[in-house]
Amino acid sequence: xxxxxxxxxxxxxxxAAAILDKxxxxxxxxxxxxxxxxxxxEKLVAQLDCKDSTDGDKAIxxxxxxxxxxxxxxxxxxxxxxxG
Numbered sequence: 001x002x003x004x005x006x007x008x009x010x011x012x013x014x015x016a017a018a019i020l021d022k023x024x025x026x027x028x029x030x031x032x033x034x035x036x037x038x039x040x041x042e043k044l045v046a047q048l049d050c051k052d053s054t055d056g057d058k059a060i061x062x063x064x065x066x067x068x069x070x071x072x073x074x075x076x077x078x079x080x081x082x083x084g
Contacts, residue, residue: 001049001081003034004056006064007074008044014069016041026063030055053078 008023010016016038023036023046030051039045048064050056056078065073 001051002053002056003077003079003081004048004050004053004060005076005079006044006046006048006060007076008046008064008070009072009074010042010044011069011071012042014042016044019067019069020044022067023064026067028055028059028063031059 010019020036020038023044024033028048028050031048034047034049036044036046048056048059050059060073060075064070
């Protein structure tokens with residue numbers, strides 16, 4: 001399991017609330033959004049939980065980056081939670 005923290009920048013003319021809703025409904029193989037929050041009209045932050053980092057790569061490059069209105073997706077951190 002990996003937690004991937006994202007900073008998603010949107011087009012100035014994009015509807016941030018609509019994109020946020022769209023991201024929550026995208027089918028991501030072996031990944032799911034733990035949380036997506038609107039930081040401003042042009043920025044979202046998100047936590048993407050994935051089975052492994054390869055699944056995260058695919059989700060970000062093949063699904064999230066292709067959503068209309070998304071200009072840039074930055075990976076802020078990748079964390080492998082530890083028990084104990």
